[in-house]
Structure formats: C-alpha cells, structure tokens
Amino acid sequence: MSEIRAGSFTIEELENVQITIGSIVGAIEKKAEDEGEMGPTPKPGIVDIREWDHKLLNRYEPVYTPMCDQCCYCTFGTCDLTGNKEGACGINMAAHQAREFLLRVITGAAAHAGHGRHLLHHLIKTHGADHPIDVGPTNIKAPVIQTVTGIKPETLGDLEPVLDYVEEQLTQLLATIHAGQEGAAIDFESKALHGGMIDHVGMEVSDIAQISCLGMPKADPEAPLAEIGMGTIDSKKPVLLCIGHNVAGVTYIMDYMDEHDLTDKIELAGLCCTAIDMTRYNMDAGGTPTAKIVGSLAKELKYIRSGIPDVIVVDEQCVRADVLQEAQALSIPVICTNEKIMYGLPNRSNDNVDDIINDLLSGREAGALVLDFDKIGELAPRLVMEIAPIRKAKGITALPTDEKFKELTNKCVHCLACEMACPMNLPISDAMTAAADGDLTPFEILHDKCIACGRCEQECPKDIDIVNVIEKASQKVIREEKGMMRAGRGQVSDPEIREEGVNLVLGTTPGIVAMVGCSNYPDGTKDLYDIAKEMLKRSYIVVVSGCTAMDLGMYKNEEGKTLYEEFSGSFLKGNLINVGSCVSNSHITATTIKVAAIFAQRNVTGNFEEIADYVTNRVGAVGIAWGAYSQKAASIGTGCTRLGIPVILGPHGSKYRRALIGKPYDSHKWSVFDARNGEEMAIPPAPDFLISTVDNAEEIMPILAKSCMRPTDNNMGRMIKLTHYIELSEKYLGVMPDDWHKFIRTETDLPLARRKDLLKILETEHGWEIDWKKKKILSGPTMKFDVSAQPTNFKRLCKEA
Amino acid sequence: MVDTTRNIKMYTTYGTKSAKPVQPKIAAKMISKAKRPLFVVSSIVLDEDLLKRAIPIANKTGMQIAATGTSIKGFLNEDVKAKYINIHALAAYLGDTGWNGLDGEGHYDLIIVLAHKKYYINQVLSGLKNFTDLTTLSIDRHYLQNASMSFGNLKPETHLEALDELIDNL
Ligand code: SF4
Ligand code: SF4
Ligand code: SF4
Numbered sequence: 001m002s003e004i005r006a007g008s009f010t011i012e013e014l015e016n017v018q019i020t021i022g023s024i025v026g027a028i029e030k031k032a033e034d035e036g037e038m039g040p041t042p043k044p045g046i047v048d049i050r051e052w053d054h055k056l057l058n059r060y061e062p063v064y065t066p067m068c069d070q071c072c073y074c075t076f077g078t079c080d081l082t083g084n085k086e087g088a089c090g091i092n093m094a095a096h097q098a099r100e101f102l103l104r105v106i107t108g109a110a111a112h113a114g115h116g117r118h119l120l121h122h123l124i125k126t127h128g129a130d131h132p133i134d135v136g137p138t139n140i141k142a143p144v145i146q147t148v149t150g151i152k153p154e155t156l157g158d159l160e161p162v163l164d165y166v167e168e169q170l171t172q173l174l175a176t177i178h179a180g181q182e183g184a185a186i187d188f189e190s191k192a193l194h195g196g197m198i199d200h201v202g203m204e205v206s207d208i209a210q211i212s213c214l215g216m217p218k219a220d221p222e223a224p225l226a227e228i229g230m231g232t233i234d235s236k237k238p239v240l241l242c243i244g245h246n247v248a249g250v251t252y253i254m255d256y257m258d259e260h261d262l263t264d265k266i267e268l269a270g271l272c273c274t275a276i277d278m279t280r281y282n283m284d285a286g287g288t289p290t291a292k293i294v295g296s297l298a299k300e301l302k303y304i305r306s307g308i309p310d311v312i313v314v315d316e317q318c319v320r321a322d323v324l325q326e327a328q329a330l331s332i333p334v335i336c337t338n339e340k341i342m343y344g345l346p347n348r349s350n351d352n353v354d355d356i357i358n359d360l361l362s363g364r365e366a367g368a369l370v371l372d373f374d375k376i377g378e379l380a381p382r383l384v385m386e387i388a389p390i391r392k393a394k395g396i397t398a399l400p401t402d403e404k405f406k407e408l409t410n411k412c413v414h415c416l417a418c419e420m421a422c423p424m425n426l427p428i429s430d431a432m433t434a435a436a437d438g439d440l441t442p443f444e445i446l447h448d449k450c451i452a453c454g455r456c457e458q459e460c461p462k463d464i465d466i467v468n469v470i471e472k473a474s475q476k477v478i479r480e481e482k483g484m485m486r487a488g489r490g491q492v493s494d495p496e497i498r499e500e501g502v503n504l505v506l507g508t509t510p511g512i513v514a515m516v517g518c519s520n521y522p523d524g525t526k527d528l529y530d531i532a533k534e535m536l537k538r539s540y541i542v543v544v545s546g547c548t549a550m551d552l553g554m555y556k557n558e559e560g561k562t563l564y565e566e567f568s569g570s571f572l573k574g575n576l577i578n579v580g581s582c583v584s585n586s587h588i589t590a591t592t593i594k595v596a597a598i599f600a601q602r603n604v605t606g607n608f609e610e611i612a613d614y615v616t617n618r619v620g621a622v623g624i625a626w627g628a629y630s631q632k633a634a635s636i637g638t639g640c641t642r643l644g645i646p647v648i649l650g651p652h653g654s655k656y657r658r659a660l661i662g663k664p665y666d667s668h669k670w671s672v673f674d675a676r677n678g679e680e681m682a683i684p685p686a687p688d689f690l691i692s693t694v695d696n697a698e699e700i701m702p703i704l705a706k707s708c709m710r711p712t713d714n715n716m717g718r719m720i721k722l723t724h725y726i727e728l729s730e731k732y733l734g735v736m737p738d739d740w741h742k743f744i745r746t747e748t749d750l751p752l753a754r755r756k757d758l759l760k761i762l763e764t765e766h767g768w769e770i771d772w773k774k775k776k777i778l779s780g781p782t783m784k785f786d787v788s789a790q791p792t793n794f795k796r797l798c799k800e801a
Numbered sequence: 802m803v804d805t806t807r808n809i810k811m812y813t814t815y816g817t818k819s820a821k822p823v824q825p826k827i828a829a830k831m832i833s834k835a836k837r838p839l840f841v842v843s844s845i846v847l848d849e850d851l852l853k854r855a856i857p858i859a860n861k862t863g864m865q866i867a868a869t870g871t872s873i874k875g876f877l878n879e880d881v882k883a884k885y886i887n888i889h890a891l892a893a894y895l896g897d898t899g900w901n902g903l904d905g906e907g908h909y910d911l912i913i914v915l916a917h918k919k920y921y922i923n924q925v926l927s928g929l930k931n932f933t934d935l936t937t938l939s940i941d942r943h944y945l946q947n948a949s950m951s952f953g954n955l956k957p958e959t960h961l962e963a964l965d966e967l968i969d970n971l
Contacts, residue, residue, distance in 0.1 A: 061893070063892060063893040063896065064932060065892065066815070066927050066931055067815070067927070068815055068816060069815050069816025069817065069818065069927075069930075069931065080817050082818045082930070082931060083930070083931055084931055094932070420810065420954065421812050424920075425920075425943070459812075651918055651920070651921040652920065652921075654920075654924035655920070659889050661893040663893070663900075665894075665900065665901070666899070689890065692887065692890065693888075693921070694889075695844050695869060695870030695871070695888065695918065695921065696870055696871060698871045699871050699887070703887070733871060733874065734873060734874045734877050735873055735877070735885060737885075738884070738885070
C-alpha cells in the first residue's frame with residue numbers, strides 16, 4: 001500500500017472497504033519537521049549520539065571497581081577475569097564491568113518505563129487518549145521527550161509513540177548484554193549513557209501522564225505540606241499501609257474512602273514513592289493531604305515488624321521480597337495490586353470482594369492478588385475496618401516485651417558475626433552490652449543508621465532478632481519521628497525559568513543542587529538535612545525528589561521548622577523544591593533543558609547533542625544520589641551525566657562498579673571551542689568527574705560548590721562560586737582547596753573580601769605576576785575571560801564550520 | 802605479639818584472589834622497604850586512638866599521606882606530609898602511569914590503607930587489584946580481601962595493639 005503521510009486527507013466514494021486505524025504514527029514529528037525546527041537526532045538509536053558520548057568519555061574516563069571478579073553469564077563460564085583477563089568469549093574485565101553497569105542502567109530504566117506503560121494504559125482507559133497534557137504554565141510541556149524524540153505531546157495518546165520508542169531502545173540495549181555482542185568497554189559505556197537518557201524519557205512520560213490525570217500539583221511552588229514519620233501515624237485507627245511506586249491502584253482506595261466517609265476513620269500511610277504520590281493526588285487545587293508518609297525503604301521492615309499496619313497493599317519497585325512472610329507472621333493480610341509483585345498468591349481479580357474479605361479475615365489466605373482497581377478500592381478499606389479491631393485487641397507485634405528484650409540482649413555472645421554481615425558494619429555488639437546495662441542510647445543511634453535489611457539476623461548464632469531489638473530500644477525516638485514534606489510540585493514553570501535562567505548561566509545563582517536516591521546512606525538520614533541546609537543558606541537552589549525529599553523533612557531547626565517550612569518552594573536562589581516521586585526526576589534534567597530553550601532560545605526539538613553541550617558548558621547543576629542503592633538510581637544518574645550534569649554518590653555508590661572521572665592534571669582534556677570562531681579555549685577542570693563518590697557528608701560540601709563552576713560564569717558568578725568553594729573547604733576540611741587558583745581568569749574572579757591575600761598566594765606560591773598598584777593580575781592564568789565567548793564541544797557548531 | 806592473621810572470614814567474596822594475611826612485623830618491613838609508599842587514610846582516623854598511631858606511622862617513615870574523606874583535619878598541625886584527595890579520584894589517578902603523585906615526584910610502589918569504611922575501600926582496592934600492578938597493604942581492622950596483603954578481622958583493641966607493634970618495627 002502506498003504511504004499516507006501525516007496531515008488531513010479526504011477519501012471519497014469508497015465501497016466495501018474496511019479501514020482500520022491502528023495508530024497515527026509520526027504526525028507530531030512531521031509537524032515539527034514541517035515547521036523547520038526538527039533537530040538532527042529525533043528518536044536517536046544507539047549509534048546516533050555516540051560521538052557525544054565518546055567526547056564525554058574522553059574527558060571523563062571510566063574507573064572500574066568490580067563487585068565480582070568473575071563472569072557467569074554463559075555456560076562457557078564461570079570465567080575468572082581478575083587482573084583484566086579475558087573470559088572464554090574474549091571479553092575482558094573492563095568491558096564486562098561496563099556491561100554490568102549497562103545492565104543496571106537498563107534495569108532501572110525498564111522499571112520506570114514499565115511503570116509508565118502500566119500507568120499510561122490505565123489512564124488512557126479512564127481518561128481517553130485525547131485527554132490533554134496539563135503540567136502547569138509552560139509551552140514546553142515535555143522538555144526531555146521533545147529534546148530526545150522530537151515529539152511535542154499534547155495528549156495522553158501522544159505519549160504512546162514515545163513509550164514505543166523507549167521500549168524499542170531498551171530491547172536493543174538489553175540485546176547487547178548477551179554473550180558475543182559488544183566487546184569494547186567504551187561502547188558499553190556509550191550504551192549505558194543511552195539507557196540513562198532513555199530512562200528520563202520514560203520517567204517523564206509517567207509523571208506528566210499522572211500529573212495531567214490525577215489532579216497532582218502543576219508546577220506549584222506552594223504545593224501543600226504532608227506529614228511524614230513513623231511518629232505521625234495514629235495507630236489507634238485502622239492502619240492501611242501502601243508500599244511501592246505506582247499510585248494508580250491506591251487512588252481507587254482513596255476515592256472509595258472519600259465516598260464512604262472513611263477518610264477520617266482509616267489511617268492511610270505509605271512507604272516509598274507511592275507515599276509521595278498519595279500526597280500529590282487531587283492536590284492541584286490546594287488542600288491538606290490526608291495520606292501520611294512513613295518513610296523510605298529503610299523503614300519497611302521496621303514498620304511491618306512494629307505490627308501497626310493492619311493491611312498492606314503493595315504495587316511495584318523497592319518492595320521487600322519477604323513482605324508476605326513478615327506480614328503473615330503478624331496476621332497482616334497483603335494485597336498485591338500489580339503484576340510485577342505477586343508473591344505466589346492466587347489471582348482473585350475476578351472474585352467477589354466479600355469472598356476475598358472472608359478468606360483474608362479468617363486467615364485462610366495470607367494475601368490476595370487483585371488487579372482490578374475498582375475491587376482494590378473497595379477491598380482494602382473494608383478489610384482494614386474489619387480486621388483492625390481484631391488485630392488491635394490481640395496487640396500483635398514482633399517487638400519483644402521488656403522482659404524478653406532483657407533476655408535477648410543478655411543472650412548476645414559478642415561474636416561480631418552480625419557486624420560483619422551488616423552492610424554498614426554497625427556496632428551491634430557494643431549496643432547489646434550497653435542495653436543489657438540499661439543504656440539504650442547506642443541502639444537509638446543505630447536505629448537511624450540501620451536500613452533494616454535483616455542481614456545481621458541471618459548470621460546470629462543465638463537467633464537474636466536484631467532488628468526487633470533495635471526497634472524496641474528506640475521506641476522513644478520513634479514516637480518523636482514527626483516531620484513535614486512539601487508534596488511534589490512537578491515541573492519548573494516557564495515563567496520561573498525566565499526569571500532565574502540568566503542568574504544560573506552567569507553564575508550569580510551559584511548553582512542547582514539536585515538531591516535524589518534513597519536509603520543506603522553512609523551515616524543515617526540527618527546528612528541529607530545538613531547538606532541541603534548548608535547549600536540553601538548559600539543561595540543554591542536545592543531540588544529534591546523521592547526518598548531524599550522525605551528523609552530531609554524529618555529534621556527541624558531551633559524553631560521547630562522543617563526545611564520545607566523554612567525555605568520557599570519556587571525555582572529561585574535559596575529555595576527548596578520537591579519535584580515529586582522517583583519518576584519526577586525527569587523534571588530535573590527537564591529544568592536544564594528549559595534553561596537552554598527559554599533563556600538561550602536554543603531549539604531543543606530532536607536536538608539532544610546540542611542541548612547537552614549547552615548544559616555541560618553553562619548550567620551549573622550537580623546531582624547527589626546520597627543513598628543510591630537501586631538500579632533506578634544508576635539510570636537516573638546516568639541520564640543526568642549524558643546531559644552534562646555531574647553526579648556524586650555516597651560511598652555505597654562505589655558498588656555500581658564504575659565512575660567517570662577526569663584528570664585535572666592533564667591539560668589537554670580541558671579545552672573546548674569558541675563557537676564564534678572555532679578557536680580552542682581552555683576551560684576550568686570543573687566538574688572534574690561526571691559520576692563519582694565521596695566518603696561522608698562533610699567531604700561532599702566543597703565538591704558541590706566546585707562542581708557548579710562552568711566556563712560561562714561571569715566574574716561575579718565565578719567569584720561567588722569560588723567563595724563558596726573555598727569557604728566550604730575551610731569549614732569542612734580545615735584547608736584551602738589546593739586547586740582554587742585554576743579557576744581564576746582575572747583578579748575580579750577572586751573573592752572580594754580576601755582579594756589581597758589571594759593575590760599574594762598567587763604571586764608567592766604559583767609564580768603569577770601581579771601589578772600591586774592596580775591590584776591586577778598581569779600573567780599566570782591559563783584561561784582568558786571573555787564574557788561573550790561561546791563554549792562548545794562541537795566544531796560543527798562553530799561559525800566558520 | 803599480636804596474631805593478625807587468624808580470622809580471615811569473609812561475609813561475601815569477590816572472586817578467587819584474596820589478600821594474604823599479614824603480621825604487623827612483616828607489614829612494617831614492607832613499608833620500610835618501599836621506595837615510594839603512599840599512606841591512604843580516611844575519616845575514621847579522626848578517632849583519637851587511631852590518629853595517635855597514624856601520625857607516627859607517617860612520621861617515622863616520612864611517607865606521604867593521602868588524606869581521603871575528611872581525615873585531613875587530623876593532620877593539620879602535625880609533622881607529616883598530608884594532602885587531601887578524594888579516594889575515588891585517587892583510585893583513578895593510581896591507575897594512570899602518567900600521574901606524578903600527590904607531590905609531583907612520581908608514582909607509588911606500595912599503597913597502605915587505614916581507617917576506611919570496609920565496603921568502600923574494598924571497592925577501591927578491587928579497582929587497583931584488577932587494573933594496576935600496585936601492591937596494596939591493609940592495616941585496617943577488617944580483613945580486606947581485595948588488598949594484596951591484609952590484617953585479618955580484629956577486635957578494636959587488638960587492632961590498636963597490632964598498630965603499636967607495627968610502629969615499633971618501622
Ligand atoms: S559471557 Fe564470556 S566471560 Fe562471561 S561466562 Fe560467558 S564466556 Fe565467560
Ligand atoms: S551475631 Fe548475635 S551473638 Fe553475635 S554479636 Fe551479633 S547479636 Fe551478638
Ligand atoms: S538490619 Fe540494620 S543492623 Fe542489621 S545488618 Fe541490616 S543495617 Fe545492619
């Protein structure tokens with residue numbers, strides 16, 4: 001059949017012809033093409049942005065830290081690759097590590113894209129394919145989608161071809177994991193970057209679909225505050241606990257509760273991103289979220305073991321594999337609502353709700369798989385109302401009595417097996433001794449650091465339920481765990497970018513610090529609060545999402561205010577923005593894209609490389625995944641890095657197996673072209689990594705400031721950034737950074753208050769020539785300052801090209 | 802004399818190549834014999850008992866301290882050669898034969914590690930084990946499989962005794 005092109009057309013006089021329209025493909029891309037604004041790489045395949053990747057990887061080289069020296073992917077193996085040896089298929093350790101990293105990235109991307117596909121199917125069914133995308137005051141409704149695919153979605157239906165593209169790319173990438181495919185580490189790396197970029201597309205689909213349909217705040221700086229913390233849950237009421245990331249099914253529960261006057265009668269609590277999205281649901285017109293947030297994954301086992309939840313509803317992602325067993329032991333029925341997690345339970349989707357309730361109440365079944373949202377909506381609230389009085393009368397909990405607690409702490413033989421098994425090597429044995437002597441403080445300290453993984457319990461020769469002991473000892477602090485989190489606001493709006501874009505590009509707003517990731521913190525949750533507070537006080541814009549957004553809301557200042565109450569939520573210097581749940585992370589990359597589009601008038605449509613080049617050189621943004629534990633955090637971070645946003649991980653992040661780190665001492669690597677004439681121009685060695693790790697929260701502070709420096713900073717901007725870099729290094733490390741001089745182009749870059757002293761150091765320690773009368777630098781800097789220079793990594797973007 | 806080689810139990814393994822357990826005396830000899838040793842310490846060194854021992858180890862040998870994490874704060878007014886560096890960056894530079902070291906005087910031949918988070922330093926050592934020819938020696942409290950040589954798992958007080966013995970033999 002001849003090709004029918006996009007647009008409108010008339011067919012006359014047809015007889016006996018059946019026309020089936022599957023989907024209209026390419027219409028929006030065609031429109032962009034016709035308007036002459038389609039960039040060179042709409043819907044890029046694996047090879048299309050490879051040139052950019054290789055440029056990045058040339059400056060920021062992969063550093064591999066294997067988690068395992070062997071490969072067991074195929075039956076030629078197990079192959080020992082120690083010392084970068086080759087396996088039977090010819091792959092060496094470096095390439096295998098890059099392959100392992102790629103696998104993590106596409107696993108994370110698939111989790112988001114799978115979530116997005118599930119949501120989109122559901123929302124198209126309930127709202128129709130023509131339902132408009134509405135994300136707030138913006139002309140670029142889907143910045144990531146538009147930049148990567150060239151598609152400008154207007155309706156839910158427009159998101160389908162976007163997800164088709166995501167799924168195709170993920171399949172192609174997964175195929176390259178197979179034995180006997182790619183052999184070069186660098187191209188596995190390029191593929192990983194591709195997967196990370198694709199992840200942000202999938203996330204954006206998910207979040208803009210749910211924002212548009214589920215009444216979530218639309219770029220609202222004043223999104224309402226929600227309660228968070230184990231201490232906020234009223235355990236006297238029936239407690240319904242929802243765990244996971246996909247809020248679709250839970251909205252039916254909330255609607256049912258609303259319609260049946262149960263909202264005040266049931267305590268609806270959530271863990272992980274489902275909790276965040278529960279507080280966003282129907283909040284676009286203001287109000288107070290009724291759902292409460294328990295916390296992140298680290299609270300899952302702790303909260304179940306407390307026995308407080310009366311019914312548990314799980315959907316997908318970051319749900320413990322043993323929820324059913326743990327819950328069953330405490331007579332808590334579990335309802336699975338998503339095919340990703342079914343726990344071997346019978347599928348009751350077609351059964352009568354009364355029958356399911358009877359089976360769960362009587363304990364005949366420990367749980368049920370129910371995929372029909374209408375039924376879930378009715379089942380969960382009714383069940384919790386019926387079972388709660390029974391459970392509460394029995395006082396069911398896994399936590400020991402006072403007597404049993406004494407017995408357990410005395411039983412410890414201090415063999416240290418638990419400490420060795422603990423991912424953090426927490427000092428459990430000493431805490432046991434102290435508790436046996438009546439001092440609970442060491443356990444109270446452990447409570448926040450412990451991620452409740454339960455590994456210690458598996459090793460204890462005395463069968464002590466260590467998590468229960470920690471939680472029992474910490475009841476007093478748990479009751480005080482009460483905080484606030486601003487509900488996720490979604491995107492940053494166009495007017496906000498218009499106001500703030502110039503400050504970001506010139507550097508007078510010192511930078512954007514985006515904090516993402518969850519649970520696997522090196523030293524508990526307080527670090528997040530401390531990092532955010534330090535940077536907010538210094539006028540950085542702090543953007544948060546997911547579990548980080550929750551955990552930093554747990555702490556308060558002297559006036560009893562959380563950071564959300566202390567700092568405003570606009571996209572302005574010194575503001576704290578919660579974009580939302582895991583899938584809202586796409587709004588972080590989207591924000592930098594919008595700066596390019598709105599402030600610099602760059603064409604973003606199907607133009608990823610040019611936009612990434614812009615962001616790399618001009619937008620002072622840095623990501624932190626402090627507790628990066630999941631594959632999703634790997635893909636989110638990798639998506640940021642392909643766009644030129646550096647990401648720092650907490651120390652556990654070294655287990656992702658690879659970092660991308662530059663060599664500041666190799667001057668060849670630190671130059672770009674000036675787009676005005678194609679001449680080479682030196683740039684500062686910052687950021688000096690694209691993805692790396694630090695040891696603790698104090699070490700990260702100066703690195704954050706340094707990572708926000710960009711070649712386009714004006715003098716004022718560079719001076720501000722440098723002031724923070726030096727001050728933070730002195731405050732947290734006790735020393736001046738040894739590379740501060742590398743960022744000086746002229747004397748006006750120097751922090752004003754210390755200009756004279758710093759000039760002296762430049763003269764005596766670095767041999768720079770100073771005109772002391774005029775307080776001017778005569779020679780020394782490797783970089784020139786030129787306010788109208790146009791840094792780019794691409795020769796083809798230069799004028800003479 | 803402390804036996805630092807007895808307990809080399811691992812909770813999980815990385816592969817077939819594991820650190821050789823080492824006694825304090827031998828460790829001291831290795832450090833003394835090295836031409837360009839690098840002493841890589843991290844934030845746990847700010848614990849007073851450890852700092853009291855890390856300083857003489859550096860001081861007696863004159864070796865460079867790579868002060869990773871926030872450990873530099875412990876060495877500010879001490880008679881040692883210490884410089885802050887991020888450990889992941891250090892791992893990258895150590896893999897580059899073109900790097901001239903923290904003092905610009907050339908590469909290192911022995912890497913000694915102390916006062917690190919076990920899970921973090923094991924990753925760094927995994928990188929060095931697989932991609933460099935460097936000899937790495939752990940005098941930390943945990944058995945670090947990915948070092949070339951390592952103390953076994955030690956109770957904190959035994960670890961301090963072992964460090965004292967090492968210092969005496971420098
Ligand atoms: S994929 Fe290659 S390295 Fe891995 S087990 Fe098979 S032959 Fe060995
Ligand atoms: S494993 Fe059990 S007995 Fe051994 S120290 Fe830990 S709690 Fe005590
Ligand atoms: S449950 Fe807590 S104490 Fe036990 S191993 Fe996990 S993190 Fe460590």
